[in-house]
Amino acid sequence: MIVKQQLEDEEKMMEMKKRKKTGIRRNLTQIGDTFTFELRKNMIPFIIMMIITALMFTLFLILQTLQEVQDIPLPEDPIKYFASYFQFIFGFLVVLTAAGFAGSIIAEDFQKQTGNLLFPKISKSRLFIGRIMARFLMNAVCILFYYILVSSITFIKYGEIPTAILLSLAWALYYTFALFSMVTFVSSIMRSTSASIIASIFLYLLIFTMIAQIMNFLAGGVEPWFLLSYYENIITSILNMPEPRYNLITFPIGLGGVREFYRWITPDVPTAFWGIFMYSTIFLILAFARYQRRQSKSEG
Amino acid sequence: MSQEYNNNHEILIKFVNLTKRFGDFIAVSNVNLEIKRGEIVGFLGPNGAGKSTTMKLMAQLLKPTEGEVWIRESRNGIGYENLVKLTNHNKDILLDNIGFLIESPAFYGNLSPRTILKYFGKLKGYPRKKLNSRIEKVLGMMGMEEWIDNKIKTFSKGMRQKIGIASAIIHDPDIIVLDEPQTGLDPKARKDVRDFIFDLKKMGKTIFLSSHLLYEIGEVADRIAIINNGEIIAFDTLDNLEAKSEKSIIQFEILAFQEEKVQSYIEELKKVIFPVTGIDVTAQWIKYNSDSRRFQVLFDGKPSNQFKILKELIYKGYEIIEFSVPKAGLLEDLFIELTKKNTIKMEE
Numbered sequence: 001m002i003v004k005q006q007l008e009d010e011e012k013m014m015e016m017k018k019r020k021k022t023g024i025r026r027n028l029t030q031i032g033d034t035f036t037f038e039l040r041k042n043m044i045p046f047i048i049m050m051i052i053t054a055l056m057f058t059l060f061l062i063l064q065t066l067q068e069v070q071d072i073p074l075p076e077d078p079i080k081y082f083a084s085y086f087q088f089i090f091g092f093l094v095v096l097t098a099a100g101f102a103g104s105i106i107a108e109d110f111q112k113q114t115g116n117l118l119f120p121k122i123s124k125s126r127l128f129i130g131r132i133m134a135r136f137l138m139n140a141v142c143i144l145f146y147y148i149l150v151s152s153i154t155f156i157k158y159g160e161i162p163t164a165i166l167l168s169l170a171w172a173l174y175y176t177f178a179l180f181s182m183v184t185f186v187s188s189i190m191r192s193t194s195a196s197i198i199a200s201i202f203l204y205l206l207i208f209t210m211i212a213q214i215m216n217f218l219a220g221g222v223e224p225w226f227l228l229s230y231y232e233n234i235i236t237s238i239l240n241m242p243e244p245r246y247n248l249i250t251f252p253i254g255l256g257g258v259r260e261f262y263r264w265i266t267p268d269v270p271t272a273f274w275g276i277f278m279y280s281t282i283f284l285i286l287a288f289a290r291y292q293r294r295q296s297k298s299e300g
Numbered sequence: 301m302s303q304e305y306n307n308n309h310e311i312l313i314k315f316v317n318l319t320k321r322f323g324d325f326i327a328v329s330n331v332n333l334e335i336k337r338g339e340i341v342g343f344l345g346p347n348g349a350g351k352s353t354t355m356k357l358m359a360q361l362l363k364p365t366e367g368e369v370w371i372r373e374s375r376n377g378i379g380y381e382n383l384v385k386l387t388n389h390n391k392d393i394l395l396d397n398i399g400f401l402i403e404s405p406a407f408y409g410n411l412s413p414r415t416i417l418k419y420f421g422k423l424k425g426y427p428r429k430k431l432n433s434r435i436e437k438v439l440g441m442m443g444m445e446e447w448i449d450n451k452i453k454t455f456s457k458g459m460r461q462k463i464g465i466a467s468a469i470i471h472d473p474d475i476i477v478l479d480e481p482q483t484g485l486d487p488k489a490r491k492d493v494r495d496f497i498f499d500l501k502k503m504g505k506t507i508f509l510s511s512h513l514l515y516e517i518g519e520v521a522d523r524i525a526i527i528n529n530g531e532i533i534a535f536d537t538l539d540n541l542e543a544k545s546e547k548s549i550i551q552f553e554i555l556a557f558q559e560e561k562v563q564s565y566i567e568e569l570k571k572v573i574f575p576v577t578g579i580d581v582t583a584q585w586i587k588y589n590s591d592s593r594r595f596q597v598l599f600d601g602k603p604s605n606q607f608k609i610l611k612e613l614i615y616k617g618y619e620i621i622e623f624s625v626p627k628a629g630l631l632e633d634l635f636i637e638l639t640k641k642n643t644i645k646m647e648e
Contacts, residue, residue, distance in 0.1 A: 026392055030423055037419040041408055117405035117467060120359040120395065121423045 030122050034130025039138070042101065046138045049100050053142045056093050057149040060085050078158040082165055083236045085150040091232045094176050095183075095204040097142045101135040102183035103197035106291050111192045124291055132284075136180050140173050147172070164239050171272070172235045178228060178276045179204070181283035188290035204229060216261055223264050225271055228279050230264065237266035310336045311372065312475055312506050313358070314383060318367035320353055320530075327353040329530040330367070335475075335508055340501055342521030343510035344635060350530040351510040352403055355479045358508075359400050360391045371398070374474060396424060398475040399468035404461065404483065409453030413439060413463050416452070417470050424471035438466045442496060458489025465496065475506045482516050494520060514635055528639040541634055547579070548601035550609055551594045551626055555619035562588045566595075572616050573597055576608040594622065601625075 064084070068074065075081050106128075109115035118127060147169050151161050183200040190196035208229035215224050223246075224230045237245075246262040253259045267275060311334045318331040328350040335341050345351050356362045358369050369386040371394045386394055407416060414435055421431045439445050442462045452460065461481060468476055478497070482490045497520050500507060511517045517524060518538055525535040534541060542548050557565070566586050574584050578600030587596045599605050606625060613620055 026425075029425075033419060033422040037415075040415060041411060044410060112406040112408075113403070114406050114408065117402075117407065117464070119361055120400040120402065121420055 027126055030126045031130040031133070034122065034127055035134045038131050038134030042135060042138060045100055046141075049097050049138070049142045050145060052096065053093060053146050054149065056089055057085070057146060060089065061153060074157060078154050078160060079162045079164060079239045081157060082150060082154045082162065083239055085153075086168075086236045090146070090172075090235070091229065092205070093146060094143065094172070094179055094232070095201055097139050098176060098179040098183045099197040099200045101139045102180045103187055103200060104193035105131050105135060105184050106187040106287065106294075107190050107193045107196045110294065125288070128288055128291060132180075132184065136177060139176055139180055143172055143176050144169070162239075167238050168235055171238055174273075174276055175231055175235060178231065178279045178283070181280040181287070182228060185283040185287040185290070188287040188294065216263055221262055223267070223271070225267060225275050228275075231267060231272050231276050231279075233266035234269070234272040238269070241268075242266065311383065312337050313372070313508070314370040315354070315358075316368045316370065318354065318357055318369065319365050320350075320357055320362060321365045326530050328357065328364075331527070331530075331532050333525055333532065333535060335506060337474075337506055338501070338504055339522040340497065340507040340509060340520050342517035342524040343508060343527065344512070344514060344517050344524055345510075345527035346512055346639065349527045351512075351527060352479055353530075354527070355400070355402060355477055355508075355510060358386075358477065359398075359402060360386065360388070360395065361402070371395075371475075373397075396471070397473050398477060399471065399473040401464045401468040401476075401478045401481055403479050405464050405467070407452045407460060407463060410451055412449045412451060413444070413466065414448050416463070417466060420467050421470045426471045434470065434472070435466075438470055441499065442466060443492070456489075458485045458492070461485060461489065461493065462496075465493065469500070469505075474504075475508070476500060477508045479510050480512070481509065482511060482513055490516065526635060526638055533638050542601055547598060547634075548625055549596050549598055550606060551589075551592070551596045551622075551624055552613065552620050553592075553594045553622035555621045557593070559590065559593070569595065569597075572612050572618075573609055576605055576612055578602055578605040 075084070109118065147165065151165060154165075155161050182203075183196065186200045186203070187193070187196040190199060208227055212224055212227055212229065215222065215227070242265050245266050245268065246264045248260060249263050250258050250260045266272075313333075313335040315331050315333040318328055319326070320328040331350075331354055333341070343351050343354070353362065357364050370383040371386055373381040373384050373394060374397045384390060384394060414432075417435045417438070418431055421434065422428065426434060436445060436448065439448050442465070444459065444462055444466075447455070447459065452463065455463070461484075465478065465481060468478065481497075482493050485493065494516060497507060497509065501520075509517065509521065521538070523535065523537050524541065526533050536544070554565075566588060569586050570584075573586065574581070577584055577598065579598055583598065585598050588594075589596060597609065599609060610620070610623055613623075
């Protein structure tokens with residue numbers, strides 16, 4: 001009996017020793033566990049986003065097909081055909097997927113009070129990193145899926161896939177991360193998931209566009225490097241970088257007067273790299289700082 | 301921490317002058333508590349008294365403004381080492397041996413208990429190979445094994461609360477902290493949770509349980525800490541607390557009692573019992589509880605008077621089929637008395 005107890009104690013002791021992971025090992029284990037849990041938890045939103053991505057591609061495909069039916073010839077260059085799938089709607093797809101995956105990333109803990117369940121078991125920093133990794137991966141897969149669909153149709157039409165699209169994909173994912181960070185920040189200050197999704201889309205589609213238009217008019221000479229949405233243009237421009245990177249637009253005002261202003265088409269590569277980097281970093285730092293300080297309704 | 305405390309291996313948790321302020325508001329003020337191995341400590345107080353804040357300070361969800369929390373370090377699951385001051389650096393190790401259920405947690409409705417508990421078990425480092433059997437065992441203990449793979453959004457509030465408790469114990473901690481685990485539950489679910497707390501005690505777990513449900517705390521707790529306005533105003537066993545108040549209650553049931561005549565019964569019982577309660581005339585009372593169909597009488601808690609009351613009832617021909625001094629019977633009165641004194645003291 002005593003021997004059996006000793007064996008049980010030894011077994012328990014060995015088990016507990018294995019459990020006592022600390023420091024970096026523990027951080028990595030918990031981040032990894034959060035990563036896999038988040039993938040599983042967000043499987044339904046992921047499937048919905050994949051369907052939306054496919055629908056958006058289908059919409060463009062229909063538009064392209066209608067043009068072909070009306071005898072409007074396809075561009076000779078497959079890159080131009082490829083780039084046509086990224087006009088207008090791609091920015092919306094990026095912000096929609098980013099809002100779909102990051103909109104709840106922080107707000108849900110406070111909206112649903114799930115924080116009381118999680119935080120004694122895991123620190124906010126590990127949870128934050130694990131969640132960002134998992135959800136951005138899902139977001140990135142949606143964007144990749146769109147690229148695969150467009151590449152497939154390009155291949156069907158032209159019998160080749162330009163390798164330059166890989167560069168475009170890299171910029172698209174990098175830009176998506178910046179938008180994902182922005183939505184994460186919005187999620188950290190909003191009370192509910194739906195509010196953070198709506199606010200993010202509103203900010204992107206209306207506020208950024210309005211600022212860009214006003215800047216064009218008032219200070220057309222200034223490149224709008226401070227606008228996150230401006231960096232979206234590098235995704236298609238990288239396939240065929242325009243020179244110069246702006247259009248000079250003139251229009252009549254008053255009695256015989258003419259006003260000129262620049263409409264900036266795209267940032268150059270270094271500006272885009274550092275601009276997106278700064279946006280991503282600042283938004284993530286602000287989001288995490290807010291998350292650390294934020295307490296659930298009942299606290300205090 | 302003195303050597304005396306380190307040597308006293310019975311103490312697993314110790315709060316030393318624990319204080320938490322939010323601006324000018326003092327949520328927790330100089331709380332000093334010791335929780336011993338294997339006991340259930342009830343943490344009783346009205347809403348806003350500082351119960352949840354104290355528990356969050358213990359879970360490091362909030363940082364104390366002053367004071368410390370000391371937790372005895374587990375020696376690889378077999379025995380204990382020294383009491384160690386809880387800090388941000390050692391919280392992973394120290395809190396591994398504690399399971400927390402803070403307030404009423406919400407769950408991710410589209411997931412099953414198995415998925416969520418597996419995640420929590422992994423976070424706390426429970427051996428992965430044994431996690432599935434552990435989840436089945438814990439949910440089995442709660443009578444929820446059939447629901448293990450169902451989505452939580454289909455669960456009742458009582459079932460969700462059980463999952464909350466399961467999440468606190470999934471990693472098999474020695475110490476379990478339950479914040480208002482029975483709040484908002486129906487009587488059946490409350491009983492289930494109470495029985496489960498007893499089961500945990502039988503397993504040798506140490507339990508720190510908060511509630512404003514006085515009767516529920518009295519039923520399960522070995523010692524009770526009463527908190528009001530952030531201050532601990534009493535901390536003792538229920539018997540000692542009642543002894544200090546020099547009051548207790550007796551409850552009894554009369555065979556073939558006609559409920560519609562309860563008022564006349566009470567008047568007759570007053571004549572029989574009041575002379576032997578040992579209580580001042582102005583403070584005496586007899587009540588009838590229609591749920592339990594039992595009368596309750598306030599007396600001075602002395603066994604001699606308890607016997608006299610029974611003797612008088614039998615002598616007068618009452619057919620008594622149940623006669624007892626219930627544990628926690630007076631807790632409500634005691635609680636009100638103590639919190640009133642504390643509030644007056646604070647106002648002064």
